[in-house]
Amino acid sequence: MSLPRLAATAALLTFVALGQQPTAASVTEPGRTLLRPLDVVLGGPTSEPQVRTVMVVVAASPALAAAGFVDAFAQALRQNAPTLSRTKLGLWVVGQKGPLVAPTLDHAQVAARLPEGLTQPNGEFQNVYADLRAAAASLAGEGEHIVLLVALDDGDVEDDVEKTIALLAKEHVRTEVVTGEATLADSYWAARPFQEKPRGTSLSSADGAVVDLPWGWLFQIGSANETAPAGFAVWGLSRLAAATGGRVYLYASDAQTKHECAPFGRCLFCDGDHVPQQGWDTTKVAMLAPLATSREATFATLGGDPAFRAMTTAWRAAGEAGLLQSSAGIKLSGTSAAPDRQRPTRELDLTEGASFERHAKRALEAAGKAQQIGDELEKSLAKVDAANTQPRALAAAHYTRVLLQLTRTNLVQFAAWCREIAPAQFDGDQALLPPEVPIVDGEQRPVGIGVSSFCLCHGVRPFLDVELPGGDAMRAELTKLEALFTAFEAEYGQTQFGTALRQNGIAEFWLSFPGTPPKLPRKRQKSAPETPTTITPRRPPRAGGSSTGGTSGPTTGGPR
């Protein structure tokens, strides 16, 4: 068993033994349908009808409209009619003032008006927290008060989560949540700090309170943080459920759980017929869940975690070396951590222009840095006591180690490409044997270097058969990468971290040439007759993937 695997296993076992803070796993139910949560929440805890008030708070969205929520709701009402006989149901649509249907025993009225609440599925951002506070405050009467929030898309618009929790606690309201699955340490909004958002809110889509996995790695197209399913909801919703005694139910359509090898780039090793062997190990996935404590408490916990600290240190060094475009956004001091502003990272400028030799030299310097930072991280992790680290932090640190080697491998390949392949494409005396033909036709001169990606969904080993620039040197780096990759997959392959790793790739490089720009019609600007009013910003489209959410133990479903 490799050292990382020993450490990880020990950490998992120790964590269990010592007891744990609430995590998203404590509150997230298995399954990915709409009917089950409705059945559970509306059906209630016993077969005896209970005096309750349940306010269904719905955030209309195209995803919810397409998911068949109206049918599922009607079916849940039918199936649970006896136990619902003393439950008042209400309907609240996010973005509208007041309830669409005040809590009533006439459930048919709620079912009848539900389609009306969903008729305007819009792509705008919705602040569900504000409506949750208002809905909770409106509940009155005897018995338990429950808010069932159904928001497939809008949990990332954060509006004072802790204040919302305080109010819900004060009103003794339990929050149940039906929502879409987040992605692992989602960096989407961190990468778009200037995105317009509703006033007074912030955008945070990660499964944890903190983006606790480095993102924006050099030569990776897109970020695995934005596509690898997390197994849990966005932090704010998990936090709400955890703090109010509720549960989180995730929803995903069949299309979202279908496996796709290469979310970015292409797969060299299959025709889209890959059937990943095993599903997620839900026990391990649960162990690697993010904390569902407050953001402040999360920082306090992570600040004292040695694996997290080692990873964050490596992250900062990697940013300074130009190996990734993100900074950790976390300031470490003593044994604590605090939010830090996003700091600019070094730009290596490897793909502008056709100065191949200069690019190659810089790439090799950066590859040396990647080696150095990786070795230091490995040394730090070897000293980590499994009893003193969060399993998730350890997984993230090992992931970072693998990514450092992957980045080094890509840099070595890039340098070789710059020296061996790129210049040869302009060699008019190339003696190519058919059926091979020159890559570059004609007399065009390149203006830069394009990058795409071959995914690692099938592992590293198959790449040893592929002809990549760099020859033996490249094969040596691939062999090192394979060792790290295999060790990581052995421990984390059946978890959200394994999925994330496989969504990274070996880079591919190609020359880019100037195109002929289209002739654009001249735009003649006019002055506006009146000042435009503020509108709710429109949510940009995102491709979402999801895990299949089985029950404990090895699942029959699989990750993306």
Next chain:
Amino acid sequence: MTNAARCAAIALFACFGTAVACAQDTAALVAQLGSDEPEARSAAYSQLLQQHDAAAIPLLGKALPKFTAEAQRLGLVLLQQQPLDAVRGVYAKLATDDAPMLRIAALAVLARAGEQERLQPLAKAVAAAPAPLRRHVLDQLYGIQDAAVLAAVRGYLTADASRAVATGALSLLVRGEAEPSAETLAAARGLLAAADGETRTTAMAVLAAGDAAIAAEFAQQVRKQPASLWNVLPMLPRTRPLPRALLEAIAELGAAAPNRHQLTEASDLLRGPAPDLAIAMLRSALGAKDAEVQKGALDALSALPGGLDDKALRTMLGSGTADLQLVAAASLRRRDDPSGLVRVVALAQLPGAHRAEAARVLGGFRSREVVPPLLQLLDDGDAGVRVAAWQSLGTVWRDLFPYRRFDFATAGYDPNGADRTGGLATLRRWWDAAQAGRAK
């Protein structure tokens, strides 16, 4: 006139004569298609179908309005064989014809071709079609999803509708509506009292998702008459949940599916809501006597998570027919297990009908080991094998050498060519050089 000129004139006259004779044949055949004698009609139809002559188009356009209903149907089939651009004008004329069958067929073709303005008159014509024509009208409406047309079709679901009309109309409605509408469900309910058993079974299939009692009755019915399931399986909804008891009945019957297509249909229905039943059904079908059913079961199982474990697949590599071994090797490969490659390479060198499939499966492996056997198969005696090997080689080389660019036409190899020696030598030369470069 010289001899040469005389010969040329004779040849030209012969061609002209032949052309005239062919034209007369086509005209005569079209006229014969309108005969009252069924045998004469049928003979004309078979010949015109075989000839596939564009000259028949305007002739049919003129003649069809005068034909009997049966002859019109045959004529419409002949027109549908032809490219749309060639027959669009004829359809445009027929779209206003008095004969309802011609009018409906023409309007439907044009509507499918994107002429939305045809839908409203089509809906009217469908609604007004006399009862004896309705079963043939339904044959023309495939692919039409317009609400008004479907409403007209729904009007055919009367208590006295024949089996063909009732089942045909339900089939169209199920395919045309994303979810069966309340009106369709009500119409289907009306057919539960039909005298004909197949009509009742079809109606039950449409209603099964929303009614547990009907689903139970349907399950009972198909258990009594298993053959009745296969006709109505496409009518069962894929988007709404079916009761577990019904799914169990389907799985039970699916295990004894008479052919691969029906097994696959049952598997496709079960895999979403009840993957455990799908897996059990397919595992049972592995023991079928029909080799195609076995293969279909293995294929479907290999695509289902948890369907086949690696141990079972590796066992299959060493036993069973060549086809099953190839499926097992491909299934393992899809799961990142290349252990079947050795067996596939061996099978590629054994005589048999499996070699084309072996060539195709080799191409899935993306490994340098597959190139030598593929190069060998490029010279196989069977053109199908050569074509499969050629396609596989192209895929493998492009993926193993992503930094090289290929134009395979420059290799001088044609899998259908009589002399492949030169092309093969070119390909081997390239491969040997690429391997030598790697060895440096």
